[in-house]
Amino acid sequence: MKNYVRFHFAYVLPILTPQRFLVLCLLVLAGLLSASVSAQTMPDDLRSLSIVGGKTLPETAVTIGKQFLxxxxxxHTLDINAAEQLVVNLKAFDCTTYLETVLALSLAWQDLTDKQNQAQLNVLFRSYLTRLRYRNGVINGYASRLHYLSEWLRDNERKGLLKDVSGELPGCLSVAKPVSYMTTATYRYPHLSDPAIFKQMADTEAEISQQSFYFIPKKKLKQAEAQLREGDIIMLTAARPGLDMKHVGLAVRQGNRLHLLHASSEQGEVVITRYPLTDYVQWHKRLSGIRVARLKGTPPQTASRPQ
Incomplete structure (x- = not known):
């Protein structure tokens, strides 16, 4: 036994780098917190959620989003299964799963004919969550998940769920940015150790890299702020090479300024930024600006509030 133990650690320690150990710990924690359920099961969190719909879809999204503060x-809460499947987790979020959950609940609530029918809400919620999270709304392996927010936005706009309004805002610029973050940081993504999945992700990155998009640089953000609305989907563009967007959340009004409602890695929970959105982006050196999407069905803005 002693010889076995010595051999075991001598063999494992050189392979288990600090980065891989960190990812392993996060995956274990994600598994413990996950509320992954079958299609027939309603998570207890959904039963206890008190949804109060707003007059508009964005208003409903903000109301629901605040319940998760x-x-x-x-x-990595989506990476707990060997085979890709829909994970429903209302107990823990990263920024993207938080947004997807809030939007799916909002869209489901809008379509719900009987607001007291929780079983119907569960079915609609899971359907919208699948549509939002996967390319063409179809689960077909790890690479079918919309990992990059650029593709997430484009795919969900094509589905008719939302609209990219970045190009309509003052100060916007059109750019094309190559992405390669996932395939150059594979230690963060254990599934990419499979050569077939790696190739699929590399092909996806190559396609995204060829597509131009509009964004509002941080130095122009003050110009665009008056045109932003509560409930807008705010995607924070990354300054670093190889990555399109670094973060995402919802615009919420605090007083006469818009802030960001988001799942924050820095603060370790869902929060509303202490500072207005414009100041928040300016303060973060790793951010280059924002992209803005709007849920379909958002009414036209009749008058701008003072900023």
């Missing part, structure tokens, strides 16, 4: 931030 204080929910822990945990990355």
């Amino acid at each position: 204080g929910t822990p931030y945990v990355p």
Whole structure:
């Protein structure tokens, strides 16, 4: 036994780098917190959720989003299964799963004919969550998940769920940015150790890299702020090479300024930024600006509030 133990550690330690050990710990934690359920099961969190719909879809999204304030931030909650499947987790979020959950609940609530029918709400919620999270709304392996927010936005606009309005805002610029983050940081993504999945992701990155998009640089953000609306989907563009967007959340009004409602890795939970959105982006050196999407069915803005 002693010889076995010595051999075991001598063999494992050189392979288990600090980065891989961190990812392993996060995956274990994600598994413990996950509320992954079958299609026939309604998570207890959904039963206890008190949804109060707003007059508009964005208003409903903000109302639902605020109910998750204080929910822990945990990355990699979708990577707990060997085979890709829909994961429903209302106990822990990263920034993207938080947004997807809030939007799916809002869209489901809008379509719900009987607001007291929780079983119907569960079915609609899971359907919208699948549509939002996967390319063409179809689960077909790890690479079918919309990992990059650029593709997430484009795919969900094509589905008719939302609209990219970045190009309509003052100060916008059109750019094309090559992405390669996932395939150059494979230690963060254990599934990419499979050569077939790696190739699929590399092909996806190559396609995204060829597509131009509009964004508002941080130095122009003050110009665009008056045109932003509560409930807008705010995607924070990354300054670093190889990555399109670094973060995402919802615009919420605090007083006469818009702030960001988001799952924060820095604060470890769902929060509303202490500072207005414009100041928040300016303060973060790793951000280059924003992209803005709007849920379909958002009414036209009749008058701008003072900023």
